[in-house]
Amino acid sequence: MSSLCKRLSSSVVKKQLMAITGLLLCGFLVSHLIGNCLIYLGAEAFNSYAHALITNPLIYIAEAGLLAIFLTHIGLAIRLTIENKKARPVSYYMKTPTGRGATFASATMPYTGMTILVFLVFHILHFKFGPVYTASYNGVEMRDLYKLLIEYFQNPFAVAWYVIAMLALGLHVSHGFASAFQSIGFNHPKYNCALKCLSKLYAVVITLGFAALPIYCFLQGGN
Amino acid sequence: MSHDNNLMTLNLKIWRQKNQDDKGQMVDYKLSGVSKDMSFLEMLDLLNEQLVNESKEPVAFDHDCREGICGMCSLMINGQAHGPRKNTTTCQLHMREYKDGDTIVIEPFRARALPVHKDLIIDRSAFDEIIEAGGFVNVATGNAQDANSILIPKLDSDLAMDAASCIGCAACVASCNNASAMLFVSAKISQLALLPQGKVEAEKRALSMVDKMDELGFGNCTNEAECEASCPKGINISNIARMNLEYLKAAVASKID
Amino acid sequence: MSSKKLNGNVPEGPIQEIWDKHRFNMKLVNPSNKRKFKVIVVGTGLAGASASATLAELGYNVDAFCIQDSPRRAHSIAAQGGINAAKNYPNDGDSVWRLFYDTVKGGDFRAREANVYRLAQVSNNIIDQCTAQGVPFARDYGGTLSNRSFGGAQVSRTFYARGQTGQQLLLGAYSALMKESHKGKVKIYTRREMVELVMVDGKARGIIVRNVITGELEKYKADAVLLCTGGYGNAYFLSTNAMASNGSAAWKAYKKGAYFANPCYTQIHPTCIPVHGENQSKLTLMSESLRNDGRVWVPKAKGDKRSPKDIPEDERDYYLERIYPSFGNLVPRDVASRNAKNQVDDGKGVGATGVAVYLDFKDAIERDGLETIKAKYGNLFDMYESITDENPYVVPMRIYPAVHYTMGGLWVDYNLMSNVPGLFVLGEANFSDHGANRLGASALMQGLADGYFVIPYTLGNYLATEKPEETPVDLDSPEFNEAYHSAQERFQKLLSIGGNRSVDSFHKELGQIMWEHVGMAREEEGLKAGIEKIQKLRDEFWKNLRVTGTEVGVNIELEKANRVADFLELGELMARDALERRESCGGHFRMESQTEENEAKRDDQNFAHVAAWEFQGVDNTPIRHTEELTFENVTLTQRSYK
Ligand SMILES: Cc1cc2nc3c(=O)[nH]c(=O)nc-3n(C[C@H](O)[C@H](O)[C@H](O)COP(=O)(O)OP(=O)(O)OC[C@H]3O[C@@H](n4cnc5c(N)ncnc54)[C@H](O)[C@@H]3O)c2cc1C
Ligand code: HEM
Ligand code: HEM
Numbered sequence A: 001m002s003s004l005c006k007r008l009s010s011s012v013v014k015k016q017l018m019a020i021t022g023l024l025l026c027g028f029l030v031s032h033l034i035g036n037c038l039i040y041l042g043a044e045a046f047n048s049y050a051h052a053l054i055t056n057p058l059i060y061i062a063e064a065g066l067l068a069i070f071l072t073h074i075g076l077a078i079r080l081t082i083e084n085k086k087a088r089p090v091s092y093y094m095k096t097p098t099g100r101g102a103t104f105a106s107a108t109m110p111y112t113g114m115t116i117l118v119f120l121v122f123h124i125l126h127f128k129f130g131p132v133y134t135a136s137y138n139g140v141e142m143r144d145l146y147k148l149l150i151e152y153f154q155n156p157f158a159v160a161w162y163v164i165a166m167l168a169l170g171l172h173v174s175h176g177f178a179s180a181f182q183s184i185g186f187n188h189p190k191y192n193c194a195l196k197c198l199s200k201l202y203a204v205v206i207t208l209g210f211a212a213l214p215i216y217c218f219l220q221g222g223n
Numbered sequence B: 001m002s003h004d005n006n007l008m009t010l011n012l013k014i015w016r017q018k019n020q021d022d023k024g025q026m027v028d029y030k031l032s033g034v035s036k037d038m039s040f041l042e043m044l045d046l047l048n049e050q051l052v053n054e055s056k057e058p059v060a061f062d063h064d065c066r067e068g069i070c071g072m073c074s075l076m077i078n079g080q081a082h083g084p085r086k087n088t089t090t091c092q093l094h095m096r097e098y099k100d101g102d103t104i105v106i107e108p109f110r111a112r113a114l115p116v117h118k119d120l121i122i123d124r125s126a127f128d129e130i131i132e133a134g135g136f137v138n139v140a141t142g143n144a145q146d147a148n149s150i151l152i153p154k155l156d157s158d159l160a161m162d163a164a165s166c167i168g169c170a171a172c173v174a175s176c177n178n179a180s181a182m183l184f185v186s187a188k189i190s191q192l193a194l195l196p197q198g199k200v201e202a203e204k205r206a207l208s209m210v211d212k213m214d215e216l217g218f219g220n221c222t223n224e225a226e227c228e229a230s231c232p233k234g235i236n237i238s239n240i241a242r243m244n245l246e247y248l249k250a251a252v253a254s255k256i257d
Numbered sequence C: 001m002s003s004k005k006l007n008g009n010v011p012e013g014p015i016q017e018i019w020d021k022h023r024f025n026m027k028l029v030n031p032s033n034k035r036k037f038k039v040i041v042v043g044t045g046l047a048g049a050s051a052s053a054t055l056a057e058l059g060y061n062v063d064a065f066c067i068q069d070s071p072r073r074a075h076s077i078a079a080q081g082g083i084n085a086a087k088n089y090p091n092d093g094d095s096v097w098r099l100f101y102d103t104v105k106g107g108d109f110r111a112r113e114a115n116v117y118r119l120a121q122v123s124n125n126i127i128d129q130c131t132a133q134g135v136p137f138a139r140d141y142g143g144t145l146s147n148r149s150f151g152g153a154q155v156s157r158t159f160y161a162r163g164q165t166g167q168q169l170l171l172g173a174y175s176a177l178m179k180e181s182h183k184g185k186v187k188i189y190t191r192r193e194m195v196e197l198v199m200v201d202g203k204a205r206g207i208i209v210r211n212v213i214t215g216e217l218e219k220y221k222a223d224a225v226l227l228c229t230g231g232y233g234n235a236y237f238l239s240t241n242a243m244a245s246n247g248s249a250a251w252k253a254y255k256k257g258a259y260f261a262n263p264c265y266t267q268i269h270p271t272c273i274p275v276h277g278e279n280q281s282k283l284t285l286m287s288e289s290l291r292n293d294g295r296v297w298v299p300k301a302k303g304d305k306r307s308p309k310d311i312p313e314d315e316r317d318y319y320l321e322r323i324y325p326s327f328g329n330l331v332p333r334d335v336a337s338r339n340a341k342n343q344v345d346d347g348k349g350v351g352a353t354g355v356a357v358y359l360d361f362k363d364a365i366e367r368d369g370l371e372t373i374k375a376k377y378g379n380l381f382d383m384y385e386s387i388t389d390e391n392p393y394v395v396p397m398r399i400y401p402a403v404h405y406t407m408g409g410l411w412v413d414y415n416l417m418s419n420v421p422g423l424f425v426l427g428e429a430n431f432s433d434h435g436a437n438r439l440g441a442s443a444l445m446q447g448l449a450d451g452y453f454v455i456p457y458t459l460g461n462y463l464a465t466e467k468p469e470e471t472p473v474d475l476d477s478p479e480f481n482e483a484y485h486s487a488q489e490r491f492q493k494l495l496s497i498g499g500n501r502s503v504d505s506f507h508k509e510l511g512q513i514m515w516e517h518v519g520m521a522r523e524e525e526g527l528k529a530g531i532e533k534i535q536k537l538r539d540e541f542w543k544n545l546r547v548t549g550t551e552v553g554v555n556i557e558l559e560k561a562n563r564v565a566d567f568l569e570l571g572e573l574m575a576r577d578a579l580e581r582r583e584s585c586g587g588h589f590r591m592e593s594q595t596e597e598n599e600a601k602r603d604d605q606n607f608a609h610v611a612a613w614e615f616q617g618v619d620n621t622p623i624r625h626t627e628e629l630t631f632e633n634v635t636l637t638q639r640s641y642k
């Protein structure tokens, strides 16, 4: 066991933890997106869903888990990035990509990651710890997140920021999703192509799916 | 002699550094009389001949076989390890890639684990240390059974050969944005993991070679595949995946400490 | 001093039993005593790496030295074609005896029978050992090893790993070496160049090396010294050898009294990419396997400058097929090379320089299909194209012979020991097994045989007999200091000449002299003129050389100067040996000694011997000793490949 702990800090295992947490986050994004899409069904549907989630006693465990995943992913990301910078103390006078390997997405992982981090901090401050409106359906009092969202996204800058952040997220997962399989050790000539496509498809769905929400809210406000 | 009538003049920007402690700097040279048939290193020979004739110290660079197999040559050429061509070492690069009047920037491979000895010569002993940590099969001379008593599917043997063709040049490290040595290390781990002869010690090998690599201060891989793209032997990053899996299995399941 | 008859110390007995009996008769070093011995191994090519690893496995302490930044980069890495062994897996009639026979005959009956027999015997163990190390030899679909016919052999006995056999074998030996380094039994000294041999009481007991990075000279002592430093083909400047290949280590030993045997035996390989320009630094070999499918030709008319595709079939001369109907394009290297030279001398050379012949794959592509040819030779074709900018699938390759291998080397007895006690010589650096011509895929076999399977026994015998550990040597002894100072003086001298010519300019000029006078065809007048030219050039070298920089730190010019200084002496010995050997044999072709059909004519009456030269001072004529060669198991025949 002690040897396993020691190996948690090896380059390979660190990378694998990144990959596993990254994939779990990818899963979270899917469920978060589906949940958020209830907005399209109107205030009651959305708020009731959120209420059901928040009042479920398991939420604390889930949130703690999610927090742990985020912290692990972010912590390791920062550590890896610093180590990687240190591995080349004198930088090149000229460095040209071959054009056959790295992509824009893969080369910008730390930056898109950072953007997501900044996004997250404000996102959670605004929605989770932001103003509390209430609404009541069938006698049940609950938080009116719907209102909060619509209100928040009346600001076009907020919408723009969200769209930009979602583009960063899209870039991040477009490389990250497939890359995670490589890190864990899955690379098979038969499936590589499919995996890369899936990764891009996933990125597009996530980006468009999330980006559509603020825009929808913005448009809703006009009514 | 065939095309010597269209000789080129080049502007070279070359990294000069006296020794490991020197800070070093880029120095400009103008070189004429370069023919398209020359190899890149022959172009540097020509520069050195010119420098010696001017009683200046020639540019030190590593080279030996000059046919792309020993892994001795290196160089970042205009920001690319071994220059622009796919599957090509610097010694196999020819000046027909360049035009009259071009500027060529020449730097050593750079990484913390590969310090510069002088000018363009680097210290790659870290690679030997990694192999020493486990890149072998423990079989003493005389211990071998008849070669044909080990049957190996041709496909595995071919894949092992693909990985084994690594020449240890360190272009993978040089071109990786993270100065990671994963491709080199994984090539050896893969070769031996694919063969029955290597399986016996596969767990120990994966653990000790990767641990050594980490200890030496190489960066971590972020799956960028620049290494594969600039590897003169086209070593595939699927080897890195194989190594990752081998390491994971060994770290979790093996009885080795 | 006068010429001696040397004794190869071959034990008596039927040839099949000599090695086995000898192994039994040799003394053993007790396991607990082995660790008291230190062995210096200079060179980490196939011979050096395999010897170092094996000796360390046995328990000896080994110090291994190489010039490159890693043992893995020794020149052996460049071998493409393959390695022979008498496994007879293809069931096509091979045997130890046949491999032995072919090698002696291929060497034009100028090798020691017993050595060659032993080589053939252990060849099979080499394949087993390398496979066990994880060398990925080519395999067939059933999972067994694949073989090919190589270099004109009538059987398929060559094992290969794509076009990278030398690389894979060396990486195997290197991994064994690193395994022992891991255990602390071998200490590896990279970027060191041996510059002196140290003798104490007439025995080899140490070396002085120059640390190429710091420029410092370092002393190392041991109970025996193994030279595994490769061949000296770079005396010709242009050759297929790696740039750092040199004759210096062997030359230092020669100057300390070791005999240099058959220096004139050089192999000129027929399939190399021709010289293209003045600034060319080396020549590239195209594997000989190409001759299995390519057809060699020149235009029938002299000075025909048409593009090859415009030369109709009936105006082409497939001269090898014409002259040698039964072997055709697969005649041995020396025959193929000489014929190419004849065509070029005859004005039928092709290409811009007119110094090349065609190697054409058109028929093979038509017969087997493009894909098959691609699969077989793809990497070679790519290499050719990257160097010449011509597509060999469409335009026939241009090839020309180039210096490739040196059969000559330090003289050793059956135990691989030179005449200097404690100085062993392995691999291409010795003269032992290939006679006057080496067959394809046999050098790798010999290097590994020496290192893995011969030296572990014979070195033990020496150490057990001589007990050098009873006479410890001291790094501050006069012998070490003297060697150290002589090396120091030499480097200072090289730096202080302050002349006008670069090292390379001297090397190139020497190369031209060698190629012209001691090349593919040699004759008395030419050789004498060559010797004079070399002497003159050497004089000029020591008066007009310019080496920039200082002794401290990396100085690439100084490194080269040191090697070229030795080549300037070695070149003369090569010419001298060629002059004295007034017969043609294998790679050594004397114009004066040819058959009616212009084939090499041996003179077994007068020259069935090894010539081993003893140093008498740089400007004095060395003494030519001889070792008689007797052939009891093969019949001496004039080689014929008609
Ligand atoms: C292009 C090419 C292709 C070939 N193909 C084949 C083939 O297909 N089959 C075959 O059987 N043979 C082939 N050969 C021949 C064969 O490769 C060599 O003969 C053989 O590898 C020599 O091995 P070695 O161990 O004796 O020496 P090398 O591999 O030359 O090693 C010499 C070692 O000595 C060291 N050294 C040299 N001088 C010094 C010094 N002064 N101080 C310290 N260290 C020193 C070097 O650093 C190196 O480590 C080929 C040769 C060439 C050039
Ligand atoms: C929901 C949000 C996120 C998801 C879904 C996600 C997903 C992923 C995935 C799948 C990977 C690939 C792992 C691998 O290649 O093995 C990855 C890598 C990475 N992530 Fe994230 N990530 C998220 C948030 C973040 C944040 C907030 C940061 C930053 C601080 C970050 C920084 C990085 C970095 C730097 C990498 C590259 C590391 C490497 O490949 O070694 N990520 N991410
Ligand atoms: C643009 C579209 C998005 C909308 C409309 C949205 C909406 C919301 C809302 C309303 C909440 C509050 C839930 C609560 O307090 O229970 C929330 C929480 C959260 N959101 Fe988002 N979100 C979006 C995008 C994202 C993205 C891209 C991420 C991840 C990178 C993310 C991560 C989170 C997290 C971690 C929480 C806290 C969850 C919890 O505490 O349980 N959100 N989101």
Ligand code: SF4
Pocket: B165, B166, B167, B168, B169, B170, B171, B172, B173, B183, B184, B187, B227, B230, B231, B232, B233, B234, B235
């Ligand atoms: S993997 Fe490729 S780039 Fe890296 S050392 Fe090996 S050959 Fe060079």
Ligand code: F3S
Pocket: B175, B176, B177, B178, B179, B180, B181, B182, B183, B220, B221, B222, B223, B224, B225, B226, B227, B228, B237, B240
């Ligand atoms: S370029 Fe670097 S990031 Fe990984 S895939 Fe190659 S080592």
Ligand code: FES
Pocket: B062, B063, B064, B065, B066, B067, B068, B069, B070, B071, B072, B073, B074, B089, B090, B091, B092
């Ligand atoms: S010099 Fe050997 S690979 Fe380039």
